[in-house]
Amino acid sequence: MTKKKVTITQVAKYAGVSVGTVSNYLNGTVSVSPEKAEKVQQAINDLDYTPDALASSLRSKNSKTIYVLTPNLRNAFYTNIISALMEYAYKAGYSVNISGYEYSDERERKQLRLLGSCKQGSSVIIFNGYNDETEIRRLVKKDMHVILADRQTFVKNTSSVNYENHQVVFELVRLLKEKGYQTIGLMAELTELENIRKRRDSFIEAMHYYGFKNPEECVFEDKSLSLDKLRNSYLYMKWLLEHNKKENLPKAWIATSDYLAIGMMRAINEKGYSIPGDFGIVGFDNLDLSGYINPRLTTAEQDQELFGKTLWEVVKRMKQTGKTEQIVLPQKIIIRESC
Amino acid sequence: MTKKKVTITQVAKYAGVSVGTVSNYLNGTVSVSPEKAEKVQQAINDLDYTPDALASSLRSKNSKTIYVLTPNLRNAFYTNIISALMEYAYKAGYSVNISGYEYSDERERKQLRLLGSCKQGSSVIIFNGYNDETEIRRLVKKDMHVILADRQTFVKNTSSVNYENHQVVFELVRLLKEKGYQTIGLMAELTELENIRKRRDSFIEAMHYYGFKNPEECVFEDKSLSLDKLRNSYLYMKWLLEHNKKENLPKAWIATSDYLAIGMMRAINEKGYSIPGDFGIVGFDNLDLSGYINPRLTTAEQDQELFGKTLWEVVKRMKQTGKTEQIVLPQKIIIRESC
DNA sequence: TTGAAAGCGCTACCAG
């Protein structure tokens, strides 16, 4: 009872024309006479024909899918960007293929390797990632368009889209200093990630610059913080609060992501401390939620819609011109209640 | 300077065997003698060959990609489920193709139509959605395996995975009654979505059952609430608070999603009211964040990891047996501080 | 403009 797949050949036969004509009609590569066109359309309707995208791109070496490799889909930061990207892709008839590597570099390399079996000319967007230069070069050599997103590493013949991460940290430190905080701590995730490392380094620089002492000792980082951030930062902060006198902890905190900040806030709240009274907190990302929690979170906004849009534009331009480009997007500090 | 794509033919030539042998070696369909195997592997390494997935599935009519159609990626509910699914898919060498339809039924149909050009035998997972029966039937007719997720609509020859939405609402109403709330309101999104409608209907039933009067008047629903939930529920609640005396509003609220609940909480907070003192709130979903906000949100948990896993199992079973199945997953109420 | 024919890179089948 299984209906046989309708092919272009059948359509051609039904319409009494050649497959070439049907193909031309479908793609508009060459114009087709009105009568034939009508017959073909009729056949398509009658037979309920849909072109096979696979066969099409096999032959035409031109795939309409964008591959996205991301740490995971559990972080709104990525999903917002990808959403925006998908939006543009959709309008242009592209589809988006997503995979996650859960912050494992081994796994990332594996996925990258898998991508090697996709059509040349496909676009590949890689979020963060590390220790992957070799695999990336493989892809580039296979003529894929790779775009490095939200990371600093530079690989030859790839494009990149990033947020500015130096100046914004300086501004954050200055803001906290101006608000009167005498000590500032940095709560940071896994520093193998380039942009987090950048924020860490800039933090130390800025602290020196603004006259704080021993900034190195104010950096709190932990591998656990890159996974299940909410829970682990909560646990970490809770531990800090239980094992230190309040006076010995920084009065203000910069968290390298809003998730971290929110987890910390929970721990601080539970201990009976107030924000921003006892501790000031600023985050990074400006998640949708960050303006709705209590107190509302001060954070460095990274415009994700813009990022997604930029990504799409780079994809398109690379297809057209084959040229790579490096783009740096600004961050903006959103001052709310938490510091 | 562009490197020509390495094909199976070249590998065969280089290794001094036939393409068939290389294919057999690669797929393990038929065993290959050790010497030949070694030669082939050598050739693969030397030439840096990667099989073309497209050509492979064109020929074998067996695609290893799962298509997911979701309202969007901005809701952690979906992304958590998809994350879990991706995890299983990844382990089995499948890839996941995601598109969003932004809650537009027209757009959903369009995407569904596009999916028609994918390989027969592919799996398609559709989250929510409505007015799409015709397109779904088309896909089924083309021998695709379609799985309806988180929706009640039944279409012949499709599988489905859902949460139980009737009993859980009864339990919620009972919980609030037992906590002493005299009036309960329901804050609900767009009711074209089957599961939301189900919650609404169950709410009215449950309210009657537990002796509340005029439950129909306690239903607050608005189309705006399905998009940008956080902001729009905040705005809606703010409006309600400004245009009604506190005594005239329900003392307890059931929101059909945590996002809605969080937006409402913000509005209540801003007005200077306390939770759960002045208003009790319960949500639906149990987002990661819901246990970390202030006050911690009581909510009906829908185990998203389990949902994703179930989805994957259904995909696999459909591929193996071709049989469809209907699965209903339980919800669990997580009692925290907000009521 | 149109039809015929030659593949895209791979798997499946067949004979040996």
Next chain:
DNA sequence: CTGGTAGCGCTTTCAA
């Protein structure tokens, strides 16, 4: 077990 060969469904020459 192996090599040869016929396609999967489509696009793209190329002549007509």
